Amino acid sequence: MKKIWNSKDLCALADHSEEELRVILDTATAFKGVGERNLKKVPALRGKTMVNLFVEPSTRTRISFELAAMRLSADVVNINASASSLEKGETLLDTARNLEALRVDLIVIRHKSAGSARFLADRLKASVINAGDGSHEHPTQGLLDAFTIREKLGTLEGVRVSIVGDILFSRVARSNIEILTKLGAKVTLVGPPTLVPKTFESLGVRVAHNIDEVIGESDVINLLRIQHERQKTEYFPGLGEYTARFGLTRKRAEQLKPECLIMHPGPMNRGVEIDSQVADGRSSVILDQVTNGLAVRMAVLYLCSGGAPFAPITAS
Numbered sequence: 001m002k003k004i005w006n007s008k009d010l011c012a013l014a015d016h017s018e019e020e021l022r023v024i025l026d027t028a029t030a031f032k033g034v035g036e037r038n039l040k041k042v043p044a045l046r047g048k049t050m051v052n053l054f055v056e057p058s059t060r061t062r063i064s065f066e067l068a069a070m071r072l073s074a075d076v077v078n079i080n081a082s083a084s085s086l087e088k089g090e091t092l093l094d095t096a097r098n099l100e101a102l103r104v105d106l107i108v109i110r111h112k113s114a115g116s117a118r119f120l121a122d123r124l125k126a127s128v129i130n131a132g133d134g135s136h137e138h139p140t141q142g143l144l145d146a147f148t149i150r151e152k153l154g155t156l157e158g159v160r161v162s163i164v165g166d167i168l169f170s171r172v173a174r175s176n177i178e179i180l181t182k183l184g185a186k187v188t189l190v191g192p193p194t195l196v197p198k199t200f201e202s203l204g205v206r207v208a209h210n211i212d213e214v215i216g217e218s219d220v221i222n223l224l225r226i227q228h229e230r231q232k233t234e235y236f237p238g239l240g241e242y243t244a245r246f247g248l249t250r251k252r253a254e255q256l257k258p259e260c261l262i263m264h265p266g267p268m269n270r271g272v273e274i275d276s277q278v279a280d281g282r283s284s285v286i287l288d289q290v291t292n293g294l295a296v297r298m299a300v301l302y303l304c305s306g307g308a309p310f311a312p313i314t315a316s
């Protein structure tokens with residue numbers, strides 16, 4: 001079988017072909033079964049060491065990578081950036097080179113600067129996996145979102161996905177756009193013009209500024225958090241107005257098709273971009289996304305370590 005995945009790193013979904021992205025999803029499908037077993041461990045990365053280098057806060061992604069490495073039998077070290085020598089002025093590259101000197105095989109990095117993962121990947125022999133770099137990309141989030149849609153709907157081809165919220169500052173949105181458009185979904189970005197400028201149309205997506213015009217046609221609605229930490233000015237008058245115009249309120253959720261999937265990458269601001277009851281309702285797949293993230297991250301760690309891809313289990 002031809003080896004389709006040849007990269008030691010995963011920095012951005014924009015770097016990878018449709019075929020490569022399908023290989024990750026198919027490999028993740030095989031790994032998902034491991035998490036359903038009593039003995040949730042395989043020896044695929046025995047003897048390898050992974051470091052979680054999170055220089056920005058995280059709950060889901062950090063723990064998910066840690067568990068993924070453990071389930072593949074790798075050794076794991078978590079670095080608390082605020083208690084590391086980064087705080088004393090050591091450069092990111094010097095920190096990473098010291099990790100490599102300790103014979104670390106995989107570095108998972110989250111950093112506020114766009115391009116930080118690629119910067120390290122180009123300079124290290126170790127594998128570098130991007131766990132979110134500024135507003136640029138969050139590749140494993142894009143993969144787990146695509147995996148969840150494909151798992152629930154059977155395909156991505158022709159699926160209408162509306163991504164609502166702070167697109168301008170969202171690495172989640174950029175990775176979703178990359179994978180969903182490559183795999184045949186029809187993506188609409190929704191939000192105020194200040195956060196969803198028409199220039200996004202050059203990425204092969206539709207832009208809409210009125211959620212009520214698209215909500216009834218969506219097969220999937222993905223709500224994004226307002227990223228106050230990245231905004232240097234106010235992009236809309238206030239949170240109350242944002243919720244009234246773009247939030248998935250209970251009233252607005254009544255317009256959704258009954259089979260529409262409700263997604264959110266987390267962390268959620270309940271009552272702002274999504275009503276609390278809607279977030280916990282029958283159509284929500286928010287916790288399925290978290291479960292699937294583990295399988296996707298197992299697949300990414302395995303493939304970037306040189307593992308042979310698994311054959312497709314699903315058709316598209």
Ligand code: CP
Pocket residue numbers: 057058059060061062132138141265266267
């Ligand atoms: N979705 C996501 O990246 O969540 P965390 O910030 O908790 O990792």
